Amino acid sequence: MKLWQNVFSTNIDSLADAFNRSIDFDKQLYRYDIQGTIAHVNMLAKQQIIAKEDSNRIIDALKTLLTDIENGTVVIDETYEDIHSFVELYLTEKIGAVAKKMHTGRSRNDQVALDMKLYVLDQVKEMQKALVELIDALIQTAQAHTKTIMPAFTHLRKAQPSTYGHYLCAYIEMFLRDLRKVTLVEETCLTNMPLGSGACCGNTYDIDRMYVAEQLGFEDITYNSLDGVADRDYILDFLYAMSMICMHMSRYCEELILFSSEQFGFLSVAQAYSSGSSMMPQKRNPDMAELIRGKTGRIYGSLLQMLTTMKALPLTYNKDMQEDKENFFDAVNTTLSSLHIFTAMHKTLIIHKESMYLSAKDSYITAVDAADYLVKKGIPFRDAYRAAAKLVNYCIDKNIYFHHLTAEEITTIHADFDAGLLEAVTLENSLASRNQIGSPAPEMVEVSLEKYLQRLAAYKGSATF
Missing domain, CATH: 1.10.40.30 (Fumarase/aspartase (C-terminal domain))
Structure with missing residues (x-):
């Protein structure tokens, strides 16, 4: 089901219809779509573009829908074209023609741009929390090992004396830089609320864009409607930040795999974060570290995919930009899950001080x-x-x-x-x-x-x- 149903003289081919749909992955934007729509409808009433009583009915229905989706009473129907269509057409079924007023003064082009920024802002906060927890854990371990002597390496050959605390400080530096990168993504998003850009050239209504921005916690709005709907730089910035986070985790995991091997014997990975062999009963494999190292390639792939998607798009919105979601959502989920496992694994490492010292001494x-x-x-x-x-x-x-x-x-x-x-x-x-x-x-x-x-x-x- 589509918002533009019955506009064409013939129906879209069934294969093309399925190929065009995005609701199977953009449905996770439902919370942001409803949140943005409530702010938009509030503004329409404030500006007397729609009646206050109509806005109240629409907003009440939107809040009920949000609650029903959250508690499982309503299951998002994947026969709709996208999450925007589902929300509007579902409300039209529930409260009638008044719901048809909710899209006044906006396009799905600026609507999805807003949804994605709200999603990114939420995920940035989750990433910040995960990084802070990791950095805290690294600092605590480093504090306990400022005198734990180990060799530092160049070319993977023993080079000069160091300590395990000094070694961990290198990664603290990296993850602090990552925290800054992620925070810059947040700062960029907060100063660029895109709703009101319309399909590409604004609209003819007396809308109040700053009022919408204030309701949603933005500090400012976009100042060019073409860029407002065409911009995906913040997604690329976030993908780059996640690529760096995963690259730093992967480097640590590579060393963890080496240092926990029989050849080094510096560390032991807790059995809770290891796996065994189906054939060799003696094996304790550092699979979590290997998976984090492996999953880093997926994040790089998402960044490259998005750069490739955007590299030759004429202004403004093009359907190619629907491809900004699937891999991006996966990258966010993968990075967060990797961070959580990485931190938990680090906290349970067993440090073999004597092995480190003897390796440095001999x-x-x-x-x-x-x-x-x-x-x-x-x-x-x-x-x-x-x-x-x-x-x-x-x-x-x-x-x-x-x-x-x-x-x-x-x-x-x-x-x-x-x-x-x-x-x-x-x-x-x-x-x-x-x-x-x-x-x-x-x-x-x-x-x-x-x-x-x-x-x-x-x-x-x-x-x-």
């Missing part, structure tokens, strides 16, 4: 500290670098590590090496000497964590979720 990750030791004695860095390389090669040839060296031994490797070097290349000294803000010294990690707490507190203080 390595040459303080070789730079050996070079720096000579630099501080006045030797040019490049010469000190070669001396440190000689020290590393000596240990490799002997199949030993720095902590095996004796004071007598090191003086034979380079004339400027002395007993003080043995202390300089310990993990603890290496970390303590890296005392710049942002570095892994425990005190510096604590400074960073305090800054993150301040940022998060400021965000929570201004958030509306």
Whole structure:
């Protein structure tokens, strides 16, 4: 059933009718469609475009419909063309011809643009809540591990000493950036209420667009009707933000998969977030982490699909833009479910401090500290670098590590090496000497964590979720 029924001299082909319908996925916009319609009808009455008694009847019926859908009394009929058609034609059946006045002064083009912005605003709040919970969890874990020594990696090879707390701070930084990106989507939507743009060129009624905006919580309206119905940038912005969130989760999950393997043994994933094998009874597979990593590709696909859909559309509305929903809805649901699983999984990780420490100790990750030791004695860095390389090669040839060296031994490797070097290349000294803000010294990690707490507190203080 369609709002434009009986306009054509012949009926639309049944295949084309099914192909054209969007109600099977846009039905989830029902709450926003009703919410936007109530604000619109209120405005029509305020501006005396329709009678107050008519607006009251329409609004009462809309509120009843919303309640009935929510409690399951009314099931949305998927034979309608879209959710807008269902709401209007359902009300027409219930309260008669007065319901036909509800669409005065608007088009489905600006109606769906409003519905989508209301949907995005709601989902942004859910995303913000999920990110805040995750960042809180990461901060708490990092606070407990500012002195838990582990190697940092470049090229997936042990590089320099770090701590697990310092490692987690890297992800806190990423997710704080993600929180900002998501919040920018909210700010963009709130200043661009599109209803009143009409099909593309407004309408001839004395409508009050700001009144509608105020009812719905928007700060401002759009100022060009062509862009008002053609704009989907906010969807692309949200898809990009979700792509970044999932990319950051995926990187963490990749490392979680590695670090929880027998080859590393840094972490254990709780059995509640693992799965077994149908054949090998010993297996504990990190499937939740692997799924999050895998689902990231779906989010990228949704972003690329939407960019491709919009890339060559002439102004203003085109039916291609119906394709802004299915993959987008899936991306929102997938990102939120991934965030919830990711946070819960992180909270239950078992940290193997000794394995981390031994991995750092049995390595040459303080070789730079050996070079720096000579630099501080006045030797040019490049010469000190070669001396440190000689020290590393000596240990490799002997199949030993720095902590095996004796004071007598090191003086034979380079004339400027002395007993003080043995202390300089310990993990603890290496970390303590890296005392710049942002570095892994425990005190510096604590400074960073305090800054993150301040940022998060400021965000929570201004958030509306």
